[in-house]
Amino acid sequence: MLIITPDNIIEYVRNHTRIFPQNQLLVEDISDFNPEEEKEGFVNYIYRVYNHEKSVIVKQARPYLKYFGEGYDLTPFRNVLEYETLRLRGQIVSAYIPETYYIDRENHIFIMEDLSYLKVMRFQLNKMAYFPKFSKQIGEYLAKSNFYTSELYLKPETHRLLQATFINADMRSIMENAAFIRAAFQGLDYNTPNKKLLRLSELVWSKDEIILECYKMRDIFMKRGECLIHGDLHTSNIFIDKDRMKIIDMEYTFMGPYSFDMGYLIAHLISQFAAFTFKSNVDDGKREAYCIYLLQTIKEIYDYYVYFFNECWEKDGKEAYKQIKGYKESILETFLSEVIGFAACANMIRLISLVGYPDFDVIENMIDRCNAQGLSIAIDQYMLLNRNKIGSMDEFIEIIVTIREDYIRSLNNH
Numbered sequence: 388m389l390i391i392t393p394d395n396i397i398e399y400v401r402n403h404t405r406i407f408p409q410n411q412l413l414v415e416d417i418s419d420f421n422p423e424e425e426k427e428g429f430v431n432y433i434y435r436v437y438n439h440e441k442s443v444i445v446k447q448a449r450p451y452l453k454y455f456g457e458g459y460d461l462t463p464f465r466n467v468l469e470y471e472t473l474r475l476r477g478q479i480v481s482a483y484i485p486e487t488y489y490i491d492r493e494n495h496i497f498i499m500e501d502l503s504y505l506k507v508m509r510f511q512l513n514k515m516a517y518f519p520k521f522s523k524q525i526g527e528y529l530a531k532s533n534f535y536t537s538e539l540y541l542k543p544e545t546h547r548l549l550q551a552t553f554i555n556a557d558m559r560s561i562m563e564n565a566a567f568i569r570a571a572f573q574g575l576d577y578n579t580p581n582k583k584l585l586r587l588s589e590l591v592w593s594k595d596e597i598i599l600e601c602y603k604m605r606d607i608f609m610k611r612g613e614c615l616i617h618g619d620l621h622t623s624n625i626f627i628d629k630d631r632m633k634i635i636d637m638e639y640t641f642m643g644p645y646s647f648d649m650g651y652l653i654a655h656l657i658s659q660f661a662a663f664t665f666k667s668n669v670d671d672g673k674r675e676a677y678c679i680y681l682l683q684t685i686k687e688i689y690d691y692y693v694y695f696f697n698e699c700w701e702k703d704g705k706e707a708y709k710q711i712k713g714y715k716e717s718i719l720e721t722f723l724s725e726v727i728g729f730a731a732c733a734n735m736i737r738l739i740s741l742v743g744y745p746d747f748d749v750i751e752n753m754i755d756r757c758n759a760q761g762l763s764i765a766i767d768q769y770m771l772l773n774r775n776k777i778g779s780m781d782e783f784i785e786i787i788v789t790i791r792e793d794y795i796r797s798l799n800n801h
Contacts, residue, residue, distance in 0.1 A: 388463075389494040391432065391447050400436050400445060404489050404498060412438050418453065430461070430638070435501060442501040443488065448638070449495070462557040463495035465638040470497040472553070472615065472640040479535045483528045485633050502633050505626035512622060512659050513749050515669070515677050522684050524632040525625075525652070526691025533645050534699040536615035539708060539718075550612050555641040559609075562618060562639055566651075567605035567732050569598075581753065584760050588738065591768055600771045601735075604728045612642035620648040621655045623745075646722050649692060650729025656685050657787070658734055658746040661763035664791060665755040682784050689726070689780045693719065724774040727783060731771035734763055762794050 391399055397412045418433040430452055434445045448466035452459040470490045477484040485500035508518070538546040569592040591597055617624075618639030626633045660681045663674050700715055708714050737744060738760055747763075750756040769790055777783050 388449075389496075390449070391434065391445065391494075391496060393434065396434050396436060396445055399496075400443070400498065403491065404443075406443055406488060406498075407436075407438060407441065410438060412436055417444075431466070435503070437501070442503065444485075444499050444501050445496065446499065447494070447496045461561075465555065465558050466495040466497060467492050468553060468555055468558075468640060469636070469638040472637045473499070475536070475615070476532055476634075476637070480528050480531050483524060483632055483634055485635060500633075502626040502635065505628050505631060505633060507623055508625040508627045509622035509655070509745055511627065512681075513745060515663075515673065517680060518627055518629065518632075520630060521627060521632060522687030523691050526688050527695045528632075528634060529649055529688075530692045530695035531699060533614040533616075533648075534696055535703070536642075537613055537645075539700070539705060540703050549615055550642045553615060553641045555618075555639070558618070558639045559641050563605060563609055566736055567601045567608070569601075569736065581757050581760070584738075584757055587761060587764060588735075591735065591764060596772060597735075597768065600728070601732050604725075604732050604771075607644055607725060608647060608729070611644040613645050614642065615640060616643040617648050618643065620652045622652070622659075644725060645718075646725035647729050649688065650726040651733050653685050653688065653726060654730040654733035654737070655746065656681050657730060657766060658738075658744075658763055660787070661766065661791075662746050662750060662759045664762060664795075665759040666750060667752060667755050682787065686780050686784055689723070723780065723783070724777065727770045727774040727777060731767045731774070734767045735771070738763055738767075758798060762791060765794050766790050 389399075393414045393416060396414050400412070401407065401409075413436070415435040415437070416433075417435050418431060430448075432447045432449065432453060436443055436445055446466065446469075448461075448463040448469075450460060450463050451457045452461045467490065470487060473484055473487050477487070485502055487497060487499045489498040491497065506516075508521075511518075534540055536546075536549060541549070617634065617637055618641060619636060620634070624634060624636040626635060660678055663669070663678050663681070666674055669677075696719070697715070700709070704715070738747075747756055747760055750759060766787055769786065773786075777786065
């Protein structure tokens, strides 16, 4: 297997593409985890090759997880599946997918569009940036990506072929454990210096009802192959500005439930909501306005998803299904409760992290950070245990606000 490095990558790009003319090229390693430079790379080796006119990203998967080193085996075939799903989604929602230029299946390398003209969404949210078009953009991306890779649109044999092609067993196994099972991390050192938070987390995870409900959500994640999902859709995998949005890092892709990607994404907006509630270095009025914006964004993502899903159904749904009264409604009937459940699982696991969690790590005051993380746990726990009782997105938002009010009141009473 050829290992690309800053020393050989320029020759490699020139030998395998015609992207650049014969003039000087430069290379930058952008695969580090460095939130201060708005980088959050854990898995792969990523380089930017550029001159004064053009730039590309070169991404290589090696047979291990980069952040933890060669002792953590991981199939490099994930790179090929990511390239293929980028191409596939590019046919469905091209406005939201980076261009791809070249794939080297033997050495698990592909070359794609450089998105440095956009910013990583997570770090922009940390800076209180507003993105007025995001809810509609991500709602459209999710609904169309889901619908047009589902059997509601595809022939059954094509749908089964997608399931067979994107089994992605190794990457799925990571999520099947890391997103739902606290015990999967036993014996490992946590990047969580706050011992009070660790104790609180252990208290929550010691509850039988929490463990049970996480396993119920895991069961849905493992067994429902409804559509091709991203599998790791969070705000560090979204590049964005005021007008444009692009989605990256699709190596966890497989055929999963409609509800997972939205739940996983909303989890990170809830963590931002909890963080901004306690950012004492921000003006109270601006902080509260941003919390309202985050909650409104969650509601709009859901509403736009339903809107675009209905639009796809009316335009391209199979006539045999459209004639069945109540069939479409039955598909969306459990969608909200599953979104809420997946969001809760993702947040509870990620909060006690083996790596950094920039949503909270940017809070320098440790009391503020502890309070923010505690609020997140309170919201997550309620969401998980009560998801089937929440009848609408408006009710969900009201519940989050009420939990925050009760949480702040309890802090003031102590």
